[in-house]
Amino acid sequence: MAREEYCIYLRKSRADLDAEAHGEGETLARHERILLELAKRDKLNVTEIYREIVSGDTIAARPVMQQLLQEVQAGRWAGVLVVEVERLARGETIDQGIVAQTFQYSETKIVTPLKTYDPTNEYDEEYFEFGLFMSRREYKTIKRRLMRGREAASKEGKWVSGSCPYGYKRVRIENGKGWTLEVIPEEAEIVKLIFQLYTKGEPLPDGSKRDIGPHPICRRLEHMNVPAPSGGRDWRTRTIEQILQNPVYIGKVRWNRRKTKRKVEDGKVTPERYVSKPENWILADGLHEAIIDTDTFQLAADKLAKRGPAPVHLNGELKNPFSGVAVCEKCGRVLALWNNSKGYSMLKCRNRFCDNVGCSYEIFEARVLEALSGWLAGYELKWEEAPAKNDELVGLAKRAYNQASKELENRERQLARAHELLELDIYDVDTFLDRSRVLAEQIAEAKENKVAAASALSSAERAAESRKNLIPKVKKLLEVYETLPSAAAKNEMLKSILEKITYRRDKRTGPKDDFEITLYPKLPSSEE
Structure with a gap:
């Protein structure tokens, strides 16, 4: 048509x-x-x-x-x-x-x-x-x-970026064209406090001062219930570092520092942000009011330069086998692997405001393998009756699909017959239109039923395949886990059989293995 x-x-x-x-x-x-x-x-x-x-x-x-x-x-x-x-x-x-x-x-x-x-x-x-x-x-x-x-x-000192730095809001230039920044007094006091703590240190009861870095400053602001720039109460170390490095606070305007280039990945064009070379930046005196004096800003810059870059893992190597698998039962955040100088490893919730207590990585790993072994023993017994049940479910789904297909074919033949009756003058136009509307609704319903039946058949077949393959995968993991060469290899095998592992520990005291874990194997939806 x-x-x-x-x-x-x-x-x-x-x-x-x-x-x-x-x-x-x-x-x-x-x-x-x-x-x-x-x-x-x-x-x-x-x-x-x-x-x-x-x-x-x-x-x-x-x-x-x-x-x-x-x-x-x-x-x-x-x-x-x-x-x-x-x-x-x-x-x-x-x-x-x-x-x-x-x-x-x-x-x-x-x-x-x-x-x-x-x-x-x-x-x-x-x-x-x-x-x-x-x-x-x-x-x-x-x-x-x-x-x-x-x-x-930007060379004229105007603010040309859409977003505003913490401590300022964007306002129209009076009797002129463009935008500038206006100080937000409450936030400006926090900016001053950040620079003061970082450059002069934290006062102690005996009158001396203790050197303090970006991370302790975050904790101090959270303890003071100061809202973060993102709107929550979670201050990030990177946020503090960006404030300490931004010349906007001494009345400058910086432009062309961050640029965008496009790259092709899997046939799709995606933008990628990067920091350009300093010689390409535009740094001009802004029209806005400064919050920090130049000496304090330079002192913070010198101190940041002495810290050096943050340490990174060589080649981005994965260290946590449970990365993306183990999650906190209380808040849903993933568990992170923490190593101290004495070689002791812990799994902890990444959310600082969550009261879920961490545990020893070695004990957690042993408990997971033990739980997998116990689950496998029970599932193997259940599997003895599964093949017949699988064949029955797939057979029912196939019969439902065939029935839906026949129903659709029947409705389409009826529509063709209605056209023939119109051509033979047995139907007048109004009768034909009435009949066509009814058949159109029935055909649409039949198509939906066929699509639903096809989806049910596909799900039944996938479920049967999943049941058949899951046991060998779990057996293989238990056999070779200790001999796998890297955390990345362990992580890949764990993700192939587990949707997630939830973890909960309420008390800091007591036995080190006093915590709860729940495994969620990748089972068909009907068994979850």
Whole structure:
């Protein structure tokens, strides 16, 4: 059946935002009127209007566009109405190629007030691709102009970033263009306290002072119930370090420090943030008020430089075999492996505000292996009756699927018969339409039943396969666990058989093995 339905796609551009600022009216509403008039003139049956509120550079940043492309690819629409082809894609070349191929392969028309592009027409295809190419050039020109404007504004001391550093809020420049920062008094006092503690130390009862680093400063702020920049009460060491290193607090504006580059992974373009070379940074006197004096800031910088970089594991080697598997029963956070200077290893909840007590890693590991061995013994007994049960469940699912398929075929034959009766004048048009509506509902229901039956059959088959394979996997792990060469190898085997392990310990005193663990093997859903 030929497609007769059309849809409208509306999206703002940066030029539209400028036009709205100059009082030219709401863009989407104006474009909607233009395209509805076009549909009326050309007698196009428009049944859906898509509105893209965000103005993203890529398809990945435009969820409505993603939905539209999926429907175009599925062949739902005869055509899409847009005010200009540039509204579909003007960013990355790869995105323009995706849009062009999607419309071409689905033979979906692109209707604009000036021209209708038919992807099956060779000349229209070339014209459409040329339009995208020109929009790409225009997009790059606009982007370069925006970047030059931001660089110029930052050199003038204006605040050009969207987010604000802790202690400030963004405000419009009075009698001028652009933004600057305004001090938030309560947060500014916390910033001063952070610099004071780090550069001058913490006062002790005897009058002396103790040197204090970013981590103890976090604990001090949490003890004082100071809200963190993220909104919670969990202050991070990295947050303190960023505050100590940010020249915004001495009245400076820094721009172009962090940049974005795109890379392709598994066929998808993903952005990656990195710190550029210092010689590429822009550092200018800001229009805003400073919170910290230059001497204090330099003292903090010198002290940070002496600390050196944080230690890291060589080659990013995994040290915890239970990484991503063992979780806290109380708060749900993963358990972390902690090693002290004496070689003692502990598993602890990563949440500082959780009262779940940690335990010895060696004891935890032994308990997990013991629990797996006990579970395996019981499951093997249960498995003796499983093959017959598996065959029965799969057989029932297959019969349900076959019945649903026959029901759908029967309803489709009835619809074909209704068409024949209309052609033979046994049905008049009204009777045919009534019958078609009833059959359409029954066919839709039959299709849903068939899909549900297919899903049930697939689940039954996967469950049978899971039951058959799980026992050998657990046996293999128990046999070779102690001989595995690395924590990463142990972690991989544990993840292949366990969804998770929950851990709970309420008392710090008492036997070291006085804790509870619960194993969640990767069983079929019916057995969980």
